[in-house]
Amino acid sequence: MYSxxxxxxxTMKAIIQIESEIVKAKIDQQGEEIILxxxxxxxxxxxxxxxxELMVIQTVMNVGRSERGYRYHFNSEDVEIINxxxxLNEHELMQKYSYYLIHKTKEELAHGIEYHTLVSSFLKEGIEILKL
Known part of the structure; x- marks a missing residue:
């Protein structure tokens, strides 16, 4: 799975790149057609x-979401990442965080990735943790 x-x-970096373009387009208030x-x-x-492949991408997101600590500050949008x-090594992390994904269909995995709001941040963290 790690290979x-x-x-x-x-592919994961391409998803991150597209999401950053979407965020920039929204900030720049570009047209709805461009964002769509x-x-x-x-x-x-x-x-x-x-x-x-979707199962692997979801696993990397799960590693990024769950293998770090997060501190949320009262009355603030800031989230501090606690390292x-x-x-566990990379193979063990992949095995640990993919365990229940085996039961999901392709559509469920794609939907989970597509409609998750923090895909980029979780993928970035997962890529960093797994040294991809």
Missing amino acids: LAKKLAG GMEQRRSGLINSVTRD LPIE
């Missing part, structure tokens, strides 16, 4: 991969 994650690093086109491009990229020591 497939290494192969998919480019970017969102469709992102959706097409997510839906173009296989079920196994907790990681005791």
